[in-house]
Amino acid sequence: MxxxxxxxxxxxxxCEALRQEVRDFVAEHLRDFPxxxxxxxxxxxxxxxxxxxGSKGWIGMTWPKEYGGHERTSLERYVVLEELLQAGAxxxxxxxxxxxxxxxxxxxxxxxxxxxLVPQIARGELFFCIGMSEPDSGSDLASIRTRATRMADGWSxxxxxxxxxxxxxxxxxxxxxxxxxxxxxxxGVSQILIDMKTPGITVRPIINQLGEHxxxxxxxxxxxxxxxxLIGEEGDxxxxxxxxxxxxRAGPERYLSSTQLLKEMLDAANPDDPRHAVALGKVVAxxxxxxxxxxxxxxxxxxxMTPGLAASVxxxxxxxxxxxxxxxxxDLFAGWAEPDSPLDLAMRYTAMAVPSFxxxxxxxxxxxxxxxxxxxxR
Ligand SMILES: Cc1cc2nc3c(=O)[nH]c(=O)nc-3n(C[C@H](O)[C@H](O)[C@H](O)COP(=O)(O)OP(=O)(O)OC[C@H]3O[C@@H](n4cnc5c(N)ncnc54)[C@H](O)[C@@H]3O)c2cc1C
Numbered sequence: 001m002x003x004x005x006x007x008x009x010x011x012x013x014x015c016e017a018l019r020q021e022v023r024d025f026v027a028e029h030l031r032d033f034p035x036x037x038x039x040x041x042x043x044x045x046x047x048x049x050x051x052x053x054g055s056k057g058w059i060g061m062t063w064p065k066e067y068g069g070h071e072r073t074s075l076e077r078y079v080v081l082e083e084l085l086q087a088g089a090x091x092x093x094x095x096x097x098x099x100x101x102x103x104x105x106x107x108x109x110x111x112x113x114x115x116x117l118v119p120q121i122a123r124g125e126l127f128f129c130i131g132m133s134e135p136d137s138g139s140d141l142a143s144i145r146t147r148a149t150r151m152a153d154g155w156s157x158x159x160x161x162x163x164x165x166x167x168x169x170x171x172x173x174x175x176x177x178x179x180x181x182x183x184x185x186x187x188g189v190s191q192i193l194i195d196m197k198t199p200g201i202t203v204r205p206i207i208n209q210l211g212e213h214x215x216x217x218x219x220x221x222x223x224x225x226x227x228x229x230l231i232g233e234e235g236d237x238x239x240x241x242x243x244x245x246x247x248x249r250a251g252p253e254r255y256l257s258s259t260q261l262l263k264e265m266l267d268a269a270n271p272d273d274p275r276h277a278v279a280l281g282k283v284v285a286x287x288x289x290x291x292x293x294x295x296x297x298x299x300x301x302x303x304x305m306t307p308g309l310a311a312s313v314x315x316x317x318x319x320x321x322x323x324x325x326x327x328x329x330x331d332l333f334a335g336w337a338e339p340d341s342p343l344d345l346a347m348r349y350t351a352m353a354v355p356s357f358x359x360x361x362x363x364x365x366x367x368x369x370x371x372x373x374x375x376x377x378r
Contacts (some may be wrong), residue, residue: 001376006310009299015079022083035342038088039260039349042253045092054124059098068119078298085256097121100247101128108232131161131175139366142185148177157223167203167216179234189237193229210352248361250311255290255318258325261346268343286321309374316367319357326351
């Protein structure tokens, strides 16, 4: 049983100087960046922008210099993410690699894969996607069926992944595959690196309810992968994925996905209307609370702690607050916002996007199961 203990975090002065540097950079490089793209936030990407961030040293910020990192603190990284997210910057190309693939490679393949790939990630040149979910395995990830079979010269992979965000425009996938025999569930899976250009891979788009192409179905038909692409030990995939999902769930993106709608609502609010003051005051208070909790998680990470339970609570509460925003906007501004005005655009986009917030990265029910278990409630 764990205690839900979040250390209050404060940012040291160097973080505020860095914040201003990021703001200036964003103001210069995203001056004409349209709202229609800002609303996509960290799911929208631009390879050139990622390269620019790489050259500023804002990817792989906390990683060791030997891997092309910059050895800055996780609080400095937090501030950079916060500023990029609030601006709706197109960070989606490198997001997964920076958040979880780079750390995973350094931890589990420090001598073979990490020296080759991680410096390219830090330069904003190499992008990754996540191959976990399958057609019949989402929440029950241990039931995956995509198989990697050991061959004389490496691995042969056959199977199917689904909902793979960015499989069509990322260089590599880190896939969870079955390597063990028979009925082993957790013990029989491993993680493997797959170059998305390898023959035998078919990527088919799945159009989401916004009418956009973000995720895909990916089929592997005897896809040959070198032996060295196995990440960590064979059969350790379950343990490794647990660590990876903790990175995936911990960041400020879990409550800063709808900031453009919040900004538009604040801009459009009528100061003389108490309904506006009450509703938006509540939202801002909720954001301030989430921000304190999220900063607390970052502070705990900076102190070498593993705040998995607290991170799950932030993700759960963040999704709740963000999913309520379109209804609040509707109550306050429907029929009032000019068609195709920035407020109207942000309302329409966010209303269609928020249902996914309690699915991606693990559903609400699964996350609450983890929280309950962590608290010793089941
Ligand atoms: C925008 C978006 C991007 C995504 N990107 C990726 C990606 O890049 N890579 C990737 O691998 N996956 C990705 N996913 C997939 C995502 O991880 C899965 O959708 C999610 O894990 C749920 O799996 P599922 O869709 O199979 O639903 P299911 O597991 O079938 O769940 C259906 C419903 O049943 C509930 N449920 C299931 N089991 C339980 C239980 N034991 N107790 C209580 N309730 C339960 C769930 O909470 C859910 O409400 C993405 C999803 C979205 C929406």
